[in-house]
Amino acid sequence: MATRYAGIAWTGAGYRVEVLDGAGLAAAEPSSWGGAQVAELIAWLRDLSREQPTAVVLDSTNGLLDGPMTAAGLEVYRADPWQLPPRPGFGSVPAGQLAERARSAPGALARVTAEGGSLTGRAEEFFEGVRRSEPIRAELQAAGRWFEHGRRDVDRVALTFDDGPDPVHTRQVLEILDRYGVLATFFCVGHHVTALPDEVRRIAAAGHELGNHSWSHPYLPDLTADQLREQLDRTAAAVARVTGRAPTRFRPPYGALSTGLPTALEGHPATLTMFDVDSRDWTRPGSEQIAATVLTAARPGSVVLMHEGAGDRGQTVRALPSIIEGLLERGLEPVTVGELEAPPHHDPQLKG
Known part of the structure; x- marks a missing residue:
């Protein structure tokens, strides 16, 4: 079954999520989540993963989600700066760009593990x-x-x-x-x-x-x-x-x-x-x-x-x-x- 890619960006207000399918088309409505809604966000992503394998993609300026998400059994990847367009002064690369990077070059991203933590692959x-x-x-x-x-x-x-x-x-x-x-x-x-x-x-x-x-x-x-x-x-x-x-x-x-x-x-x-x-x-x-x-x-x-x-x-x-x-x-x-x-x-x- 083809994998979907959920890019998660952070902003001053919370998180923005965009999900793409293997063809680069939106596989879910873009959504926003507050900083206090991490448990709800994880539950939503787990539901998506039950329907169809879904890879979660973060960037290296977001070290808050990989821990709870890997603990919940989600497949989490990290995109590094040299793989992405420039970030804004405050906030991460947009969620859609994170998802697209994973979709277009999935093998280039580091899969985050509970043992390696946020910097898996960069030790x-x-x-x-x-x-x-x-x-x-x-x-x-x-x-x-x-x-x-x-x-x-x-x-x-x-x-x-x-x-x-x-x-x-x-x-x-x-x-x-x-x-x-x-x-x-x-x-x-x-x-x-x-x-x-x-x-x-x-x-x-x-x-x-x-x-x-x-x-x-x-x-x-x-x-x-x-x-x-x-x-x-x-x-x-x-x-x-x-x-x-x-x-x-x-x-x-x-x-x-x-x-x-x-x-x-x-x-x-x-x-x-x-x-x-x-x-x-x-x-x-x-x-x-x-x-x-x-x-x-x-x-x-x-x-x-x-x-x-x-x-x-x-x-x-x-x-x-x-x-x-x-x-x-x-x-x-x-x-x-x-x-x-x-x-x-x-x-x-x-x-x-």
Whole structure:
């Protein structure tokens, strides 16, 4: 049976979907979906796939949908910038162009897997980028705009959660944190902030710290400095509208840096906030493994990366009590990133 191609574009308001058949003709009416309607969008796509095989096509500036869609069993592909026409200053390539690219050259696109995540097929490029980004890191450190971990002689650890807010998992995480009386830092994406403002208010009201995690979770090397700045500014404004205060920390999606990052940060009150413990919960290895990964690597001053949005984060929720209890048993107090004291730069043993 011939495959249909569903291109999904993102905008400031939500998602736009266009579906083409093998001949390039519209196979469904174009549709628009709000940022809070991801579950409904996935259900609709699954229904399409039951009728006829349907490949979902995203581009690399959209890192919010592949996780929940692969978890739902959908066939998801990523189109990269060199395969597409130029993007607008804000937003992705139009949905119809994404669908047409997949239809006309299906073998050229990377199929996204749960194990490989949004950057499936670009791992070598990513790690090469990490190696080549040392000057960017040095520049930001020199400007006092880089934070990776706190002092190693103070028994505090920062738990951080990326990609939210989420209509289900954010509230579950907040309930667990409240049960143990600990605070955390939530790096939110603007797309979800505008869709779920009540969840953002809930985070802020509980005393947790809010950070900026871009608007659409793009791979930063694929953006110009102006496009990145637009993502930063719009997300900061969205958080400020909801809470009355703009975030002062920015975490780049995937922890990826770009040559345009220092320029994008000029005049922007945001400290680049990284991490030194990766829970790898996005691979969904099981709650016990997530807890073990964190507790094995965490030490005084650590910043722990976890996720509560943009996918099925049930394993992270189930792992969280064990993580908190394990840290407390070792005398490590979970706090916000802002409560970690920066390490002394003169100490060669301390990075960050």
